Amino acid sequence: MHSRNHCYYDKSGVFLILTGTDTFSEAVETREKDRNMRVHIGTDHAGFAEKEELVKWLKSQGYEVVDHGALTFDSEDDYPGFCIACAQGVVEDPGSLGIVIGGSGNGEQMAANLVDGIRAALVWNPEVASLARLHNDANVISLGARQHSIAEMQELTKVFLETKFSGEARHARRIAQMRDFEAARK
Numbered sequence: 422m423h424s425r426n427h428c429y430y431d432k433s434g435v436f437l438i439l440t441g442t443d444t445f446s447e448a449v450e451t452r453e454k455d456r457n458m459r460v461h462i463g464t465d466h467a468g469f470a471e472k473e474e475l476v477k478w479l480k481s482q483g484y485e486v487v488d489h490g491a492l493t494f495d496s497e498d499d500y501p502g503f504c505i506a507c508a509q510g511v512v513e514d515p516g517s518l519g520i521v522i523g524g525s526g527n528g529e530q531m532a533a534n535l536v537d538g539i540r541a542a543l544v545w546n547p548e549v550a551s552l553a554r555l556h557n558d559a560n561v562i563s564l565g566a567r568q569h570s571i572a573e574m575q576e577l578t579k580v581f582l583e584t585k586f587s588g589e590a591r592h593a594r595r596i597a598q599m600r601d602f603e604a605a606r607k
């Protein structure tokens with residue numbers, strides 16, 4: 422039987438995750454901000470306003486941001502190009518992470534995952550954002566701008582950017598299996 426993870430915020434507002442335990446004594450601080458990290462971002466019209474807000478906020482947090490568009494609002498534009506460009510930016514920039522945004526985040530995740538080396542996770546709450554890094558070593562987060570307030574999107578992004586891959590053997594093994602599949606189909 423799998424044990425459940427428990428997440429909570431400590432008194433200073435830090436998001437913590439308890440892995441497979443009911444005791445707070447085993448809580449681990451999983452987050453650490455890397456202000457030197459570059460963050461790639463891409464969106465279609467559905468997330469354009471939120472992307473503009475997130476870029477400003479990320480810069481205020483000390484991150485360097487690479488904006489892959491859309492650079493102007495066009496209600497008829499299409500998400501694949503922006504998301505693929507963002508994902509390619511992440512792959513070509515080791516140590517960076519990416520954010521793709523759309524109305525739901527579904528198609529944006531699909532587009533980003535077409536790029537070899539990308540593990541894009543559709544994230545809808547802080548625990549999922551944390552697990553995307555801890556268990557999946559996701560390098561792109563996908564957000565649905567029509568599903569969240571800007572404050573929620575900032576929180577999901579913050580948890581994602583500040584959480585490190587656990588490096589646990591079972592998770593590394595599963596990621597390696599996906600990498601093997603990716604390499605074999607070339």
Ligand SMILES: O=C(CO)[C@H](O)[C@H](O)COP(=O)(O)O
Pocket residue numbers: 465467468496500522523524525526527528529
């Ligand atoms: O979330 C999305 C894809 O997953 C798109 O942002 C969404 O489909 C755009 O919809 P519309 O063209 O009706 O504004």
